[in-house]
Amino acid sequence: MADEKATPLLDELEKGPYPSFVREIKLAAKNNKMAAGVLHQLEKSYRDKIGYWKHGGIVGVMGYGGGVIGRYSALPDDFPEVAHFHTLRVNQPAGWFYTADVLRKICDMWDKHGSGLTNMHGSTGDMVLLGTRTEELESVFGELTKMGFDLGGSGSDVRTPSCCVGPARCEWACFDTLKTCYEITQHYQDELHRPAFPYKYKFKFAGCANDCVAAIARSDMSFIGTWKDDIQQDDEEIKNYAKAGLDIQSDVVENCPGKCMTWDPDNMKLTIDNSYCLKCMHCINVLPKALRPGKQRGVTILLGAKAPIVEGALLSSVLIPFYDIDNEGLDDLFELVEDGIWDVWTENGKNRERVGEFIQRVGMGNFLESIGLEPDPHMISHPRDNPYIFFDQEDEEEEA
Amino acid sequence: MAASIEDVANAMFEIVKDGAGSKKYKPSDLTKMMVEKLETDKKTCKAAIKELVNSGRLVYTYFGGSFLEIPHKEGAAPD
Incomplete structure (x- = not known):
């Protein structure tokens, strides 16, 4: 009789010179039944070439609409340890700075209430805690809160904002990415935890054009550090x-x-x-x-990127060519985002239509007009491109 | 007289309850309906939704978009 605990297909993934997620799950499985359950269900999935996870859509913590991604095993009788296997997204500290002490506490808590498996970090930037039962969710949330953490975003809400390490470790940072990320996260707590949009909305903050957080490609609203004067x-x-x-x-x-x-x-x-x-x-x-970089530093704010999920990938377009964010603050931006972009998009966007797709559908000129932003020749899709704004002859004549 | 948060919350709850099993509503759908029907504003609608969710009368769900629904047993959950 075949050994039910054997995982010959997964074992193949331990043989390369690279780090192996199978090796890590096996380590966790020595002390955690859920981790062992994942291993065995995954082996069956590989053998049958079928995914055995079911999507859950209701589980969460009281009052929140995001932060928990529900998953159930489609074979709960065969793999009872993973009958529930919900993921929690935890809002990471700006720039991913932790103390060793807090990481130990999180891991200890997760060994106690979940599978012990983590993903440090998810593609949006959250700390991802993989696999727990419905009845454990409130306990996990309570313990995270005691440690000073909160859940991140999921569903049609503001997703957990993330930033590069910025001035904390990088001499190229043209603005304080950590401060901006923190302030925006705090300001949009309601939008982060209570999904109210047509689809997700991501903020990312990169201190310079090296764009270590891939803001220009992955966030609906990207803040990328730049400068106005000459290179030093x-x-x-x-x-x-x-x-x-x-x-x-x-x-x-x-x-x-x-x-x-x-x-x-x-x-x-x-x-x-x-x-x-x-x-x-x-x-x-x-x-x-x-x-x-020059001394006159600030950010370029771009809008409309997304990775390919429902539709294809989009890169951001320039919305505000230069903004001295460290000195001018965020109040004007909050107004533009809330009363302009979100208002128009929420009112007119289709279900699961990202803001970039919405702009493509209605046209950038119409979009800018509806959010009340003055067109600027610096609004371009790529450096040295023609601007995407068409100036009416009437307007030009008036200007003259 | 402008509708109170409680009035708006109750009206939203009735809409969601009546649609349960046949139609799902996004927060923005409910907000648009309330603005039109009760001539209220978006801020009040937002507060009403928060009240409904915090009290447990409605829950957020996610199946191809985020919706507000009456709490019910998860279809995918094992018995």
């Missing part, structure tokens, strides 16, 4: 790079998308025409000791 340049350090063997012509100048640089190898002089700079960060990344 240290000519002596540039010479040091050249003397050390870096091919500045090929590795820096020829890779500049704005073609705004020239290199004089005889005098070891790099000249930048900053009026053509696209603020892409490439030259700064290659010459970090010699070049730095």
Whole structure:
């Protein structure tokens, strides 16, 4: 008789040189029946080529509409340990900074109330606690709250905002991503926990155009750090790079998308025409000791990205070309978001239509008009593109 | 006289209860209906929804979108 505990197919996934989720689940399964149940149900899924999870849609904690993703086993008699296997999304600290002590407490709590399995972190940024029973949800929530944590978003709500490490660890940060992320999270607690939109709405904050949180591709509203003045340049350090063997012509100048640089190898002089700079960060990344972002820093705010789920992927478009967020604060933005974007989208968006898809359907010009935002030639889809705003001849004549 | 939060909450609850099993309502659907029917504002509707959910009379559900429903046993849950 075959060994019911054997997992020959999953075992294959332990054989490579890479980290293995099977190895980790097996470790957890030594002390946790739910983790063992997952392993055995998954082995059956691999054998039968069928997923055995059922979608739950009601489970949650009292008063909240998000943060818990309900899952049940389709084979509860065969795998009673995972008859319920709900996931909790926990709002991560801005920039994912934890103390070792709090991580131990969370893991101990999760061993007690759940499967012990976690995903650090989910693609939106939350800490993900995988697998617990319905009757454990309130206890888990209570213990998380005691530790100072709260649930994140799920469903048609504001999803847990996330940001890069920003000025806490990165010298390229052009604004305080952590502070902005924290303030927006606090301001939109109601929208985060009580789904009221046509579909999800994600905020992401990246300190510079390197965009370590992929804001431009994955968030409905992206805040990406930039600068207005000239790149700060240290000519002596540039010479040091050249003397050390870096091919500045090929590795820096020829890779500049704005073609705004020239290199004089005889005098070891790099000249930048900053009026053509696209603020892409490439030259700064290659010459970090010699070049730095300018001093007049702020954010570009973009709208409408999404990863491919219901429809295909979209990248963001520029909504506000430059905003001095550290000095001007968030009040004007809150007004634009709440009374403009959300109002129009909630009123007219279809079920499960992201704001980017909605804009595509109605047209950016119409959308901007309906949210009351003045068109600006800097509103572009890609650097050096024509603006997507069409100015009426009548308006131009009036301006003249 | 403007409708109170309680009035709006009760009216919303009746709509959801009457539609149970045949039609599901999103928070924005209910808000639009209340604004039209009771001439109330969105802020009051938001407070009414919060009251309904916090009191347990309605729950948020997620099946191809987020809705407000009367609490009921999860179809997918094992007996």
